[in-house]
Amino acid sequence: MKNTDKRIGIISNRKRQSQEVYYLLKDKLRKNNFILNDKNPDIVISIGGDGMLLSAFHKYENQLDRVRFVGLHTGHLGFYTDYRDFELDKLIENLKLDTGAKVSYPVLNVKIHHGDGEVSVKRALNEATIKRSGRTMVADVVINQVHFERFRGDGISVSTPTGSTAYNKSLGGAVLHPTIEALQVAEVASLNNRVFRTLGSSIIVPKKDKIEVIPTWSDRHSLSIDNQHFLYNNLSKIEYQIDHHKIHFLATPSHTSFWNRVKDAFIGEVEE
Template identity: 80%
Template sequence: MMVLEIVMIQMKNTDKKIAIISNHKPQSEEVCRALKQKLRQNNFILTSKNPDVVISVGGDGMLLSAFHKYEDQLDRVRFVGVHTGHLGFYTDYRDFEIDKLVDNLKLDTGAQVSYPILNVKIILGNGEVKTMRALNEATIKRTDRTMVVDLIINHVHFERFRGDGISVSTPTGSTAYNKSLGGAVLHPTIEALQVAEVASLNNRVYRTLGSSIIVPKKDKIELVPARSDQHTISIDNRTLNLKDVVRIEYQIDQHKIHFLASPSHTSFWNRVKDAFIGEADK
């Protein structure tokens, strides 16, 4: 039986600093205004600098934006999402549940649920190194021709890939782009990465494994492009167009993302069921 990693840190409301990030849709802005008012009435400190809790109002994209805004403070900040649209995978509260959120924050003792994230290191031909983090996945593609890269896992040359691209996802991101590529759904407490192919070429001349690969925490994944042309690299909701990519390294990051653990923190399997299956017809 798997046990969530939960850490308890005692904290008073008057000491708790909260940041709120919202998209610009009218419904989200209305929820944001109401939430700020209720938090102030309950003596919470609203600030964007060094918060203890970050609340994203909108959808999953907003939570990704919140994660990247505070990714240099992951050891001290906890996240919680308020959804104002369709079903959100990273959200524990709907737009009509802000009173419930405030009540849970008043009762909060600092409990957190922690999930692994992805560290991506991009080495360029001029010696420049770009290091980034992803909550969901990092994908590399070519837009003008077939991409050819060598896939190396734990220093073992695994295959030469030819196709549209390769996605490396976290367990949390296994239900995002990875799932649409035919990858497996992993519980987010499993510290592993998943490699999924994007439209690989498989014929009598070129062969790849053809299925997603689950890689344990201790193993490093490397992609080495066979050509030094331009590649498009997506890190969650950010996109880079880079020339002369020598190598990309993927590993489980030493930091994790921490979500606010409260009575409303939805079970991962309930999230999967609600997002992809729904209620069965009776």
């Protein structure tokens, strides 16, 4: 079977095991007549762990409409990975049988308004978290044009449904199935006492609604978007919405269901 119409991009971390798998997989793909193309791929294979898949997402986030992703793990079980490092032949066979099927998940759009009027836009697969550098952050939270609360604390995290199992979960947020196109707002160490008051629990916001976080101080803030970190001076506002693009994963018999991923990641096998 010829597969010359499929362009495959591969991205790997620098660990020895991942590099060994990287070169072995490249050799197997060539022998099976796949085209290796990191610039304009149809399918991107990330080798490493969930962090590597996040890096792959950001590398190709301007090609989301045409690229499908597949994760290959070289360590512990990953939330975004369907294959282990000893399953290369299985991956190759599934690529041969691929018909273009995909599993799609929502992506977070983050619009950053700077004090000088400049606006920059970024995307997140898991979450975006804003904090004030070294001090308590004070910010107004506006949901769908309704002033919801004045937040005081370490920061605010906004996550996608797939990101609900990441930092959001450690903040006490709920786990959302990715077919529920919604965002989740979670407070990071909020101050709640007789003087200051916030809701104190995570909030599920529907697809159509926009979330705005408006800092009351214009000094330095940090913004973490997945595994990327940025520092900004003089932020005026950050807007969060469901992006009109989605991330697409390769749908094969090895693509693990969301609830199996949640079970494997957090519960495992229960002894009776």
